[in-house]
Amino acid sequence: DAKTTQPTSMDCAEGRAANLPCNHSTISGNEYVYWYRQIHSQGPQYIIHGLKNNETNEMASLIITEDRKSSTLILPHATLRDTAVYYCIVRPGGTSYGKLTFGQGTILTVHP
Amino acid sequence: DAGVIQSPRHEVTEMGQEVTLRCKPISGHNSLFWYRQTMMRGLELLIYFNNNVPIDDSGMPEDRFSAKMPNASFSTLKIQPSEPRDSAVYFCASSYQVSPPLSGANVLTFGAGSRLTVL
Numbered sequence: 001d002a003k004t005t006q007p008t009s010m011d012c013a014e015g016r017a018a019n020l021p022c023n024h025s026t027i028s029g030n031e032y033v034y035w036y037r038q039i040h041s042q043g044p045q046y047i048i049h050g051l052k053n054n055e056t057n058e059m060a061s062l063i064i065t066e067d068r069k070s071s072t073l074i075l076p077h078a079t080l081r082d083t084a085v086y087y088c089i090v091r092p093g094g095t096s097y098g099k100l101t102f103g104q105g106t107i108l109t110v111h112p
Numbered sequence: 113d114a115g116v117i118q119s120p121r122h123e124v125t126e127m128g129q130e131v132t133l134r135c136k137p138i139s140g141h142n143s144l145f146w147y148r149q150t151m152m153r154g155l156e157l158l159i160y161f162n163n164n165v166p167i168d169d170s171g172m173p174e175d176r177f178s179a180k181m182p183n184a185s186f187s188t189l190k191i192q193p194s195e196p197r198d199s200a201v202y203f204c205a206s207s208y209q210v211s212p213p214l215s216g217a218n219v220l221t222f223g224a225g226s227r228l229t230v231l
Contacts, residue, residue: 103154
């Protein structure tokens, strides 16, 4: 399985963009990059995913480098409610039936 | 949609007792996952089912743990006998997966979790 490396923690001011990096240098050609987050005492929540192209939805944007060895999750206007642990996950290819392996993630703290 | 429903939300039991955690996946989803979360080990996949069939149970800690999915709308995770080290938050998640799985994306929806404390 491709492994991911994320910073342990990050801070962001409310209203500013939060840019969360993820390194996945061993990613395979058919593997997707997923981002989930977990707010305290809740289950993980899906944010966004991508393969090669940059992606945007109502929650965030995902920027994947051309060589696909790293990506950045962007929360354009962070709020206090975005304080959470953010997980970058690379989905195994083949017959994995959607199996996701979570790492330690990045603790994002949004402060006033 | 009510989402993935787990029960109980909190369970406190004594060592040696049997514990049964329950999960109702999202209607129409055909894959179901059981995860366990602890401070020391983070989120660990225990077992997952596709079309009610266990696909991979390599994450199940030991024989004390068992999981069943008798139908598409219900799954249980049982621990017998329970031990203090089983204390954790147990999450159930579901998704829709075509079979055999394609290379496309697969989004999991998680429940709120069941917090288990074994004294």
